[in-house]
Amino acid sequence: MKLDPAIRDQVLATVPSLRAFAISLCGHVDRADDLVQETLLRALAHIDSFEPGTNMPAWLFTILRNLFRSEYRKRRREVEDADGRYADTLKTHPEQTGRVEFGEFRAALAKLPSDQREALILVGASGFSYEEAAAICGCAVGTIKSRVNRARTRLADLLSIDSIDDFGPDRATRAVLAGGGRN
Amino acid sequence: MNTGKTANVETPAPDDADKPETRDAMSRPVTHRKSEVRLGREVQARIGQQLRAMYDEVVKEGVPQHISDLVRRLSEQDDGVA
Numbered sequence: 001m002k003l004d005p006a007i008r009d010q011v012l013a014t015v016p017s018l019r020a021f022a023i024s025l026c027g028h029v030d031r032a033d034d035l036v037q038e039t040l041l042r043a044l045a046h047i048d049s050f051e052p053g054t055n056m057p058a059w060l061f062t063i064l065r066n067l068f069r070s071e072y073r074k075r076r077r078e079v080e081d082a083d084g085r086y087a088d089t090l091k092t093h094p095e096q097t098g099r100v101e102f103g104e105f106r107a108a109l110a111k112l113p114s115d116q117r118e119a120l121i122l123v124g125a126s127g128f129s130y131e132e133a134a135a136i137c138g139c140a141v142g143t144i145k146s147r148v149n150r151a152r153t154r155l156a157d158l159l160s161i162d163s164i165d166d167f168g169p170d171r172a173t174r175a176v177l178a179g180g181g182r183n
Numbered sequence: 184m185n186t187g188k189t190a191n192v193e194t195p196a197p198d199d200a201d202k203p204e205t206r207d208a209m210s211r212p213v214t215h216r217k218s219e220v221r222l223g224r225e226v227q228a229r230i231g232q233q234l235r236a237m238y239d240e241v242v243k244e245g246v247p248q249h250i251s252d253l254v255r256r257l258s259e260q261d262d263g264v265a
Binding site for chain 2: 024041
């Protein structure tokens with residue numbers, strides 16, 4: 001039995017957003033593309049468990065998120081301060097993100113706990129509802145809401161602190177902080 | 184600590200003497216708190232824009248050729264892909 005072309009097209013239509021989510025989660029384009037490929041291999045191998053007419057993006061995001069999580073847990077056992085090293089990597093080699101102009105913002109994003117980061121991205125960028133994000137992350141809606149709030153507050157702190165103490169934020173971050181005021 | 188006072192303010196009003204932080208160099212009340220709240224809200228709005236801009240930049244790249252090839256190849260295969 002070949003894959004229904006309509007289902008195949010739904011999968012392909014989700015890929016751009018799935019990649020953006022993967023890059024936001026792991027920071028490296030190459031790793032993110034590996035993650036997307038692995039997600040698609042797994043999804044297409046188990047396409048029977050997808051109910052036509054239900055939410056294809058949410059289904060694929062759930063698979064990718066779970067793959068990322070299990071990989072992250074594996075690496076965490078190997079490297080204690082995985083979060084710290086990840087943030088350092090972004091700072092030292094912003095070009096590895098492939099998007100230098102968002103370097104400062106990505107570095108701040110990388111400092112968030114991963115559960116807060118994924119919640120913020122799902123709701124704030126991917127456009128999922130709180131309910132969909134909760135289903136993807138396998139937690140309560142209230143939990144997603146509080147993670148998103150904490151992520152926003154922490155991000156604001158990180159970006160403000162950078163501007164005052166370092167006095168060297170990049171252009172994109174300065175634009176964030178200038179906020180339409182003077183200058 | 185920066186009180187906002189400048190060196191050439193010679194004779195501050197008497198009531199400024201014990202709490203100089205509450206007035207700026209022009210003897211206007213300093214309203215740090217209000218502007219911080221405003222900045223906070225402004226920063227939040229910009230964070231949302233920045234997040235979406237960063238994300239959409241990747242979305243705009245579309246489907247990389249190798250991924251499109253992979254999906255098409257797998258979807259032509261029989262059951263039991265893996």
